Every structure is written in C-alpha cells, then in structure tokens.
Amino acid sequence: AKIKEVEFVKSSNRPKDCPKDDRPEFAMLGRSNVGKSSLINALVRKKEVALTSKKPGKTQLINHFLVNRSWYIVDLPGYGFANAPEAARMDWSAFTKGYFLNRETLVSVLLLVDASVPPQKIDLDCANWLGRNNIPMTLVFTKCDKMKGGKAKRPDENIRNFQQLIRENYKRHPPWIMTSSMTGLGRDELLLHLSQLRNY
Numbered sequence: 001a002k003i004k005e006v007e008f009v010k011s012s013n014r015p016k017d018c019p020k021d022d023r024p025e026f027a028m029l030g031r032s033n034v035g036k037s038s039l040i041n042a043l044v045r046k047k048e049v050a051l052t053s054k055k056p057g058k059t060q061l062i063n064h065f066l067v068n069r070s071w072y073i074v075d076l077p078g079y080g081f082a083n084a085p086e087a088a089r090m091d092w093s094a095f096t097k098g099y100f101l102n103r104e105t106l107v108s109v110l111l112l113v114d115a116s117v118p119p120q121k122i123d124l125d126c127a128n129w130l131g132r133n134n135i136p137m138t139l140v141f142t143k144c145d146k147m148k149g150g151k152a153k154r155p156d157e158n159i160r161n162f163q164q165l166i167r168e169n170y171k172r173h174p175p176w177i178m179t180s181s182m183t184g185l186g187r188d189e190l191l192l193h194l195s196q197l198r199n200y
C-alpha cells in the first residue's frame with residue numbers, strides 16, 4: 001500500500017466533467033472544516049497537494065488526484081457551511097444525484113466525521129442517506145488527537161455514540177477508522193483498507 005506518486009489531475013465543477021476512465025476512486029465527503037483536504041495530504045505525505053484552511057469553505061470544486069497512476073482520491077467541497085458565498089456553495093441535491101448515485105468507478109465514499117465533537121445531525125443525515133441508498137461507505141473519524149477538557153466528551157465516546165445512532169440504516173455496519181492528520185494516527189490502516197477495497 002505504498003504511495004510512490006501523486007498527481008493532481010483536474011478540478012471539475014460538475015460530475016459530468018470528472019475524468020472519464022475506469023480507474024477506481026474514493027471520495028472524501030464531510031462537513032466543511034472536518035479535515036478532508038488535510039487527510040489527503042497526510043495520506044500522500046505531502047504538505048499542500050490539497051489546499052487546506054482554518055476557515056471552512058476552502059475546497060470549492062471536485063478535485064481528482066491520481067495515486068500511483070492507478071487510483072483516484074477525490075477531494076470535495078464540504079457540506080453544512082451556511083456562510084459560504086453563494087458562488088462557493090454546492091448544490092448538494094444535484095451533486096449527490098449526479099455523483100454518488102451514478103459514478104460507476106466509485107469504490108467507497110470516505111465519510112469524515114469530527115471525533116472531537118458529539119454526533120451532529122447533518123453528519124448523521126448524510127450517513128443515513130448513504131446507508132439507505134446502499135452506497136459503500138467507510139467511516140473515517142478525524143481529529144482524534146483533540147481532547148477537549150472539562151465536561152466535553154472524548155473521541156472514543158463520540159465515535160461510539162455516532163455508530164449507535166446510524167446502526168438501523170445499515171444492513172452491515174460500515175468499516176470505520178480513527179485518524180489524525182496531525183499525528184498520522186490511522187494513516188497506514190486507512191491505506192491498507194483502501195488497497196483491500198480496490199482488490200476486491
């Protein structure tokens with residue numbers, strides 16, 4: 001599962017503009033600021049292959065990265081960011097139909113969920129939608145390095161609660177991985193998981 005090469009291929013603003021070939025791909029889905037672009041950089045061990053920001057709404061297009069000339073990792077704009085300028089806001093209803101339901105080369109969605117906060121309705125809705133539509137999904141919990149003090153819950157507790165809350169929408173519980181782009185936690189495990197999914 002070694003990464004030798006990663007190449008930015010293109011940015012698309014509509015699903016129909018995405019690269020047309022049959023290489024398998026994985027899409028990063030999740031709330032704005034959850035760490036999608038950061039995780040891509042952590043996976044490929046490059047600082048700014050995918051652009052990141054403290055402010056939500058950084059990624060605004062569908063960005064295809066080709067890994068080892070054999071599979072794609074796709075960075076997507078985040079959802080749930082109400083203050084984005086009109087132009088930067090994705091029409092998620094059109095996008096989901098055009099991409100998640102029709103992209104034949106999509107092996108699995110990586111649904112990123114912030115483990116440092118309790119389960120959020122918008123993430124649960126998203127996970128349930130994927131489950132009900134039988135779209136293959138891997139739950140990737142991010143920011144597991146963050147331990148909030150005081151009464152705030154710990155990552156493992158937030159993760160347990162999230163899984164409990166989506167249970168009934170899945171015939172089989174989706175695979176899940178704890179990660180941190182800061183410490184590298186989960187990187188090797190995730191890469192191995194992706195290679196297993198590709199070789200099915």
Ligand code: GTP
Nearest residue numbers: 032033034035036037038052053057058059078181
């Ligand atoms: P959009 O492009 O707006 O949808 O956001 P994104 O999901 O791509 O988030 P991005 O990777 O740009 O990261 C957002 C912020 O979270 C940045 O300030 C990152 O440094 C921070 N961040 C990302 N991953 C981690 C992590 O694992 N741990 C911690 N502590 N911070 C993280």
Ligand code: MG
Nearest residue numbers: 036037058059
């Ligand atoms: Mg981003």
